[in-house]
Amino acid sequence: MSGGDWSRVEVEACVADYFHMLTLELSGQRYNKSEHRRALAARLDGRSEGAIERKHQNISQVLLELECPYIAGYKPLPHYQQLLFEVVQERLAADELFDRAALTAVEQPAAVPLLHEPAEILVEPPPIAVRVVEPARPRYASAAIPVRRDYLAREARNRSLGMAGELFVAEFESRRLHALGLSRLSERVEHVSRTRGDGLGYDVLSFDADGRERYIEVKTTAFGQETPFYVSRNELACSDACREQFQLYRVFEFRRAPKLFMLPGRIDAHCLLDPVSWLARFG
Secondary structure, three states, rough: OOOOOOOOHHHHHHHHHHHHHHHHHOOOOOOOOHHHHHHHHOOOOOOOHHHHHHHHHHHHHHHOOOOOOOOOOOOOOOEOOOOHHHHHHHHHHHHHHHHHHHHHHHHHHOOOOOOOHHHHHHOOOOOOOOOOOOOOOOOOOOOOOOOOOOOOHHOOHHHHHHHHHHHHHHHHHHHHHOOOHHHHHHHHOOOOHHOOOOOOOOOEEEEEEOOOOOEEEEEEOOOOOOOOOOHHHHHHHHHEEEOOOOEEEEOOOOOOEEEEEEEEHHHHHOOOOOOOOOOOOOO
């Protein structure tokens, strides 16, 4: 049974299999992960199905770092070969079918799904992970190969998805308060980004059990729980200035079986913030 570093041939086979599954998923087509692992194992150098699954999780981590969708069933696993990063980059630059499927997935409109019991939807937030990569070569050794699309940024600009997520959270809050026996407060939940404009730094006005106002910023994705999201300067400032009342609700897997987690107070207390753009001035 092989246990050493994966060869380029093995890594390329595993990445190709992963992209095949992800493209099927993004296209709304069914597939069986176990069947894929067994078929792939027959082509590798004595790798177990467990080793293959971990490699698939590594691919999810690389895709997250490259701001791409990933297979939700393969939770990102941070420690990976530098070679894997390079092969994933190469695949992103060359796989036109995946590119088309991913663009369609992030740009298609969304409708508000039926809301189940709040307790079935609410989950714990993911912990902040420490990224560990192989130090043998510079991490972006193949940076000359461009990542062709900013898929997650495009999804963040999908107004239909964003609006559906906000409506979903407003209904969630109404039901949450009603379940607490606070029917009057439940009727006062307000979708403020629609009624007052989107410059407040939050989207939904709700309430705590004691009647104190709760300012909710909603971030929605069709992808997995660990998918990064974009935060504006205004939202970050609001989370700081109103930290006792502010909560960010991250809604994920929205098109399949929506769930959410809550991040109370300052956003930077829960997440690693990376500056992704700067305003260039001439004076």
